[in-house]
Amino acid sequence: xxxxxxxxxxxGPADRTAxxxxxxxxxxxxxxxxxxxxxxxxxxxxxxxxxxxxxxDVELGNIEITDAxxxxxxxxxxxxxxxxxxxxxNVREFHEAQLPEDWRRxxxxxxxxxxxxxxxxxxxxxxxxxxxxxxxxxxxGVVPAVVAGVDHVAVVTPPADELNPVxxxxxxxxxxxxxxxxxxxxxxxxxxYGTESITRVQKIVGPxxxxxxxxxxxxxxxxxxDFLAGPSEVVVVADETADSDLVAAELVAQAEHDPNxxxxxxxxxxxxxxxxxxAVDEQTEAREREDVIRGALDNDASGVLLARSMSEAILxxxxxxxxxxxxxxxxxxxxxxxxxxxxxxxxxPNTPVAxxxxxxxxxxxxxxxxxxxxxxxxxxxxxxRSTTVQRLSATGLADIGDTITALADAEGLEAHAxxxxxxxxxxxxxx
Ligand SMILES: NC(=O)c1ccc[n+]([C@@H]2O[C@H](COP(=O)([O-])OP(=O)(O)OC[C@H]3O[C@@H](n4cnc5c(N)ncnc54)[C@H](O)[C@@H]3O)[C@@H](O)[C@H]2O)c1
Ligand SMILES: N[C@H](CO)Cc1c[nH]c[nH+]1
Ligand SMILES: [Zn+2]
Numbered sequence: 001x002x003x004x005x006x007x008x009x010x011x012g013p014a015d016r017t018a019x020x021x022x023x024x025x026x027x028x029x030x031x032x033x034x035x036x037x038x039x040x041x042x043x044x045x046x047x048x049x050x051x052x053x054x055x056x057d058v059e060l061g062n063i064e065i066t067d068a069x070x071x072x073x074x075x076x077x078x079x080x081x082x083x084x085x086x087x088x089x090n091v092r093e094f095h096e097a098q099l100p101e102d103w104r105r106x107x108x109x110x111x112x113x114x115x116x117x118x119x120x121x122x123x124x125x126x127x128x129x130x131x132x133x134x135x136x137x138x139x140x141g142v143v144p145a146v147v148a149g150v151d152h153v154a155v156v157t158p159p160a161d162e163l164n165p166v167x168x169x170x171x172x173x174x175x176x177x178x179x180x181x182x183x184x185x186x187x188x189x190x191x192x193y194g195t196e197s198i199t200r201v202q203k204i205v206g207p208x209x210x211x212x213x214x215x216x217x218x219x220x221x222x223x224x225x226d227f228l229a230g231p232s233e234v235v236v237v238a239d240e241t242a243d244s245d246l247v248a249a250e251l252v253a254q255a256e257h258d259p260n261x262x263x264x265x266x267x268x269x270x271x272x273x274x275x276x277x278x279a280v281d282e283q284t285e286a287r288e289r290e291d292v293i294r295g296a297l298d299n300d301a302s303g304v305l306l307a308r309s310m311s312e313a314i315l316x317x318x319x320x321x322x323x324x325x326x327x328x329x330x331x332x333x334x335x336x337x338x339x340x341x342x343x344x345x346x347x348x349p350n351t352p353v354a355x356x357x358x359x360x361x362x363x364x365x366x367x368x369x370x371x372x373x374x375x376x377x378x379x380x381x382x383x384x385r386s387t388t389v390q391r392l393s394a395t396g397l398a399d400i401g402d403t404i405t406a407l408a409d410a411e412g413l414e415a416h417a418x419x420x421x422x423x424x425x426x427x428x429x430x431x
Contacts, residue, residue: 259295
């Protein structure tokens with residue numbers, strides 16, 4: 001299989017739908033996932049065990065495996081332990097910088113308003129682990145929750161006859177309170193509704209494949225979720241100065257996550273487009289997960305695209321709203337200035353997406369399927385709720401009294417107006 005260069009100007013309506021309304025295979029499985037979710041809701045652990053046997057080929061013993069994480073940490077080799085700790089420290093530092101302060105100030109005489117922030121009490125973090133293990137996702141999901149002050153952070157992660165020790169150790173370092181050996185849609189349903197073994201949570205966060213993502217969509221409404229963080233995506237915007245091998249390496253890297261991943265390079269330079277397509281072919285052949293990569297490259301939402309101008313490439317990217325946006329060009333900042341919709345941005349030739357995937361400190365749990373049009377990735381705010389607070393003095397209330405009563409009367413809500421008039425009258429009588 002070779003990667004073809006396609007001209008943006010030639011894309012028809014069906015191509016545009018494939019790029020801009022991409023669903024990573026999620027829509028087609030939503031009925032099957034609904035059935036899994038409903039069975040776990042009704043039958044608890046029995047259904048969890050049955051689906052785990054069917055989809056993971058594992059007969060579950062204990063569903064809760066919290067103690068195994070600390071043991072795995074103690075047995076870990078020094079270099080891996082150091083890598084986990086460095087990554088966790090960097091992620092912690094970046095997320096601590098996001099902690100908002102409670103505040104109050106006077107907006108008018110005697111009218112004091114403010115906001116305060118408190119953590120959600122119980123959250124569940126999905127840590128993927130089907131076709132690859134994701135210790136990094138344990139750090140990305142759990143550390144911000146701990147920084148926010150969440151009281152109970154539960155992790156669910158797919159089981160295996162031999163659980164990945166690096167994954168377990170990373171969950172321990174990140175600071176989870178409870179860990180359950182369950183994956184896929186059954187894990188999401190377990191967190192959403194609770195089972196005999198799994199404590200029900202108030203919000204579920206974290207990435208996963210199409211089964212996990214479809215399950216998050218199914219339980220949304222009964223439990224809060226962060227956003228849909230499905231199979232990985234990247235768009236690389238490149239000009240004629242970009243090294244085509246590096247552009248190709250970005251596509252191949254994100255493609256190795258999942259055959260449902262979507263990877264795009266878009267450039268205004270025909271030679272660069274040809275060179276990127278050739279480099280993608282060459283690099284794919286050399287990769288261990290060649291089949292997965294080829295699956296992703298074959299997607300209708302993947303490709304190497306030639307634009308007639310950088311403006312056209314930028315418009316395409318804005319409409320695509322990728323999870324990851326890499327810009328490798330002469331003037332990256334001015335291109336970035338014109339793009340609002342992207343989960344996480346990587347500027348310049350020395351900033352691979354893998355830096356954010358693992359260790360720079362930003363979060364790699366990011367919206368896919370165009371979610372970046374309306375939301376950013378996981379952050380400390382994901383785990384906080386805000387409350388507004390106000391205190392009015394007699395002067396403060398008198399100052400806005402007519403405004404309130406006029407609007408309350410206009411809405412026909414006389415008792416609202418009365419609750420204000422009484423106070424104003426009382427304070428006038430006090431004078
Ligand atoms: N968007 C993000 O922020 C982000 C971050 C990291 C990873 N990811 C994505 O996470 C995903 C990880 O995928 P994965 O598969 O390796 O692990 P996973 O943990 O997401 O999925 C594995 C689970 O899928 C379920 N499953 C598999 N086949 C099934 C079937 N036929 N029917 C029902 N359930 C089935 C199984 O129960 C299994 O436990 C990738 O798509 C990757 O791109 C996304
Ligand atoms: N690129 C993924 C987010 O889409 C995150 C990840 C984890 N490990 C490697 N990469
Ligand atoms: Zn990645």
